[in-house]
Amino acid sequence: MSFSLAQLQRVIADTYDAKDRRRGVEGTFMWFMEEVGELSAALRGGTDQQRAEEFADVLAWLATLANIAGVDLEAAVEAKYGEGCPGCRHSPCTCNQSEKP
Amino acid sequence: MSFSLAQLQRVIADTYDAKDRRRGVEGTFMWFMEEVGELSAALRGGTDQQRAEEFADVLAWLATLANIAGVDLEAAVEAKYGEGCPGCRHSPCTCNQSEKP
Numbered sequence: 001m002s003f004s005l006a007q008l009q010r011v012i013a014d015t016y017d018a019k020d021r022r023r024g025v026e027g028t029f030m031w032f033m034e035e036v037g038e039l040s041a042a043l044r045g046g047t048d049q050q051r052a053e054e055f056a057d058v059l060a061w062l063a064t065l066a067n068i069a070g071v072d073l074e075a076a077v078e079a080k081y082g083e084g085c086p087g088c089r090h091s092p093c094t095c096n097q098s099e100k101p
Numbered sequence: 102m103s104f105s106l107a108q109l110q111r112v113i114a115d116t117y118d119a120k121d122r123r124r125g126v127e128g129t130f131m132w133f134m135e136e137v138g139e140l141s142a143a144l145r146g147g148t149d150q151q152r153a154e155e156f157a158d159v160l161a162w163l164a165t166l167a168n169i170a171g172v173d174l175e176a177a178v179e180a181k182y183g184e185g186c187p188g189c190r191h192s193p194c195t196c197n198q199s200e201k202p
Binding site: 002003004005006008011012014015016017018019025029033036039040043048051052053055056057058059060062065066069070071072073074075076077078079080081082084085090091092093097100 | 103104105106107109112113115116117118119120126130134137140141144149152153154156157158159160161163166167170171172173174175176177178179180181182183185186191192193194198201
């Protein structure tokens with residue numbers, strides 16, 4: 001059983017697309033940031049269940065932004081991170097420790 | 102061809118785990134926020150390529166935070182959004198438009 005980034009973007013589009021396009025990128029970014037704030041709070045003091053739900057909400061709003069921007073999240077992340085560190089191209093990363101601590 | 106959230110969390114762990122655990126959740130959250138800022142800039146004025154890369158960076162740092170917090174992103178997002186809107190349980194969403202514009 002798996003649920004892919006492509007599936008997430010499709011579910012979000014099927015569920016919210018009309019609203020999302022009406023709201024546009026600026027308004028959607030503000031909703032995304034509200035969820036980022038809730039994730040911060042859950043990371044500081046939430047339960048495991050609350051943390052999982054806030055990660056899900058941040059991902060869902062990131063998928064919404066990607067839909068509006070026409071970005072394929074799965075392709076984007078595979079292109080940049082599929083082979084390990086985009087800086088040194090190694091896994092584990094061998095970048096200079098003082099530059100990226 | 103696909104690249105799953107589980108694969109992303111594994112690549113990130115293989116590539117950066119020692120650094121990430123040393124840095125901890127607070128320091129990692131600040132790196133995550135830096136990438137969120139870069140995504141904002143790319144959404145306002147970036148090229149398609151820049152937008153894709155910034156979405157990838159935000160996702161990668163979200164995966165890092167999830168690794169540190171012990172959250173399975175794929176399970177979390179499927180549990181909350183796998184059947185459509187978590188509010189009304191419909192797709193398309195039928196929640197009150199004035200509450201969630």
